[in-house]
Amino acid sequence: MTGFQLYAAVAIVAVLVAMPIHYVLFARRQPHPGLGERHVKRYNVWERLVHLALLASFIVLAWTGFSASIGWGGPMHGYLLMIHTTSGAVFAVTVGIMFLTWAADHAFTKCDLQWIRDGGCLATKELPAGRFSAGDKMYFWLAGLLTLVALLSMLLSMIPVLGTGGQLLMYNVHRWSTLVLVLATLWHAYVTLAKPGALTAILTGRVSAAWVKRFHPLWGAGHDATGRK
């Protein structure tokens, strides 16, 4: 077993174990907005398509990549590699589109500082947030940064610039950066699913007014999408 296999397995298990603990201790104790008519359009079709493409390509990338690096501890090859690289291209383009679509709404504002001060995802009360919470924003920028690192580490190894040592470094950078991205995305997925009504929002694009008031109270209430007044 390689060091990467061990650390990756431990880290993934740790995140998976942290989820139910967090749910029992914090998420379950948060006030429930209740189900109401979903009159508020949270995501348009374009946003949902981009997110769906991201989700699909990300799952394929993680599955194929970690089957090799965690599964058998060796390099990918054959069809697996072809699927991985093809999905990589889709993912890279989609991340670019996602950045153009959502970057503006993920700019940090003062209310995000308050969100953090009030305990963030450990809080059991309502927190100030615009269209996206500070937690969403942190994930967004972290995912963007890690995608950039993962993308560059692969692209640089495809051009005759780096020698064997550099190639090895890029390979390590790629798998470690994607491991962190996967861990962050697992948590992002959990936080989303733990939020009642969030999955429906991703699929249909609509939420209830109560849901908005509960999770994103500043959005549309005299604030812009970032939560700025």
Add this chain to the structure above:
Amino acid sequence: MALVALAATLLAAAGTSDAAQKFLVPDGNRSAAVHRIPMLADPVLKGDDKPIGPEDTPVLPYSPRATCSARCHDYAIVEGGWHFSAPDPKVAPGRPGEPYFLTDLKTGTQIPVSPRGWPGTYKPSAVGLTPWKFMLAFGGHTPGGGYGEKFIGDMQADPAARWQVSGKIEIDCQGCHSGDPMQDQSNWASNLERENFMWAATASSAIGMVRGNAKTVPETWDPMTPATGDNPKEFPPSVVYDKWRFNAANLTGKEPAKNWEVFFNVNWKPSNERCFFCHTNHPLGKDAPKKFQENGDVHLAAGLNCADCHRHDLDHNMARGYEGETIGGTPATLTCRGCHLGEQSAAAGPDTMGGRLGAPVPAHKGIPTVHFKKLACTTCHSGPMPDKTVMHVQTSRAHNLGVKAKEHRDDAPPFIQWPVFMRDESGRIAPNKVAWPAFWGRMKDDKVTPMAPEAVQEVGGDALATDELRKWKPLSEDQIKKILTALAAKKDAGEPVFVTGGKLYRLAGGALTSAEHAAAAPYAWPVAHDVRAKTQSLGAGGCTDCHSTDSPIAFGQVAADSMAETQAPLTKVMYEFQGRNPLELKAWAMSYMFRPMFKVVGFATAALLAAVLALYLFLGLAAFLRWASKKAPQG
């Protein structure tokens, strides 16, 4: 009592000391030892261990064993070396290497033979080769020893053997270590063919001239009383030494004859010329380079010797240079990786670092590291550049290259193809030489046992091909049927079969049928040399040197050489030897058409991500600075 014990201890110590001093122990001086030494004949034959001289009666050939081990080199240790130990069952066979080929034009035979028992080869005894016959057939391209001396076995067991006349084939030390431009291994080979076994080292050394032919004298002939009587057909071996080779003082008669000395021009490290006699590749075909066009191995061009890497201690167990090889219980570090990258498995020290012998550390820019796990270094760097079909090559040992008395034909068997890319023992793809076995045999329970060509000739009679002008001619279907029918007369010996071209031919209800069979699978051994320059390596032309839908390494064609007339030879594609899926290979190769576009899109996306990240980082920084300026004390 104590005194007796002390005396015994001292005597024992003295004995140990004498044993240690029996042979010269090198004192570490790096200059070459000048070998002006007494030259000895076989003391058993001569009756004493006094030096031989040019005017002795009779003039005996010198004995390398007696001469070299008289004071300096322990022959018993040397003869355990790799080049001499093939018949020794106690010696590990190591990675499969080039076999000897038992060929016969008449019967269409080419059988890979090796005493080491490499899978796919046959032991000499399995094809009727006694030590005597083996050395007669192949000894010319051995350095002696082995079957010629230590492993002769029971002399009485082989009625054809004439060791009592020919003498043994001692190791010809000078065959490798001579620095004399007159050292002629061709003479060694031709003297072995004439059964002048104990004269061969003298003949090749050019210290003297050997005439005669031990084949022609009766078994009662004695080299100490060489007169032959009146039979004109008898031409016994004799030696005439070049007098100027012996020290002048003796020639003037001023010193007693027992002090004869001869200068042997000895290279501690053998020169490449000596290695080449047995280790030469001669590419064939219209595109094969002529001798003046060959570039040779990049290491030799850089000034290295074969023996710089293929080195050894007195035990002569030389580094063959492949990964995983162990010498004396320790892993060999004289490998491509060992010199160019360092060998991490070695004990701490310089061997763990790259750059030995000035080896450049390769950059391998743009080559993902997965290639180094899946390919041997030789895949990209060794042998001829692969083409869409494999080429043919002759080798010194298989084709008697370098022996003046031999006729050489490009169409002479054994037929050897290269480079064929196959998986090695560790699963990596590597270039190989390949020969398709061809022989008549008997099959029992699907296991095929080859027959000696002589046995087939006896039965085959007129049905066999003629070897007029020693030109090989494929066997027709009719000939194969006739011979198989003749062989079938001996029913209890097993079903007669003919193996060639990757197929096994047999009679079924009077008709000749053929099918692929394990016994007909090609014997392969790795290609290591010549190593090509970096810019002539696979991959220097880009990824598509290998990752293309018609790349030779994956889609090159290997048509089996057949000794039978055939309209459609069995043809394999390289990926079949590698156990790879052609659809997968093609799909992966086709993805390289989109790779430039992928890179453009990838870098564009990366630039976009970087720009957005940088923009918001600066915006965040600006906001922070605004906040900080507000918080700063005013005034």
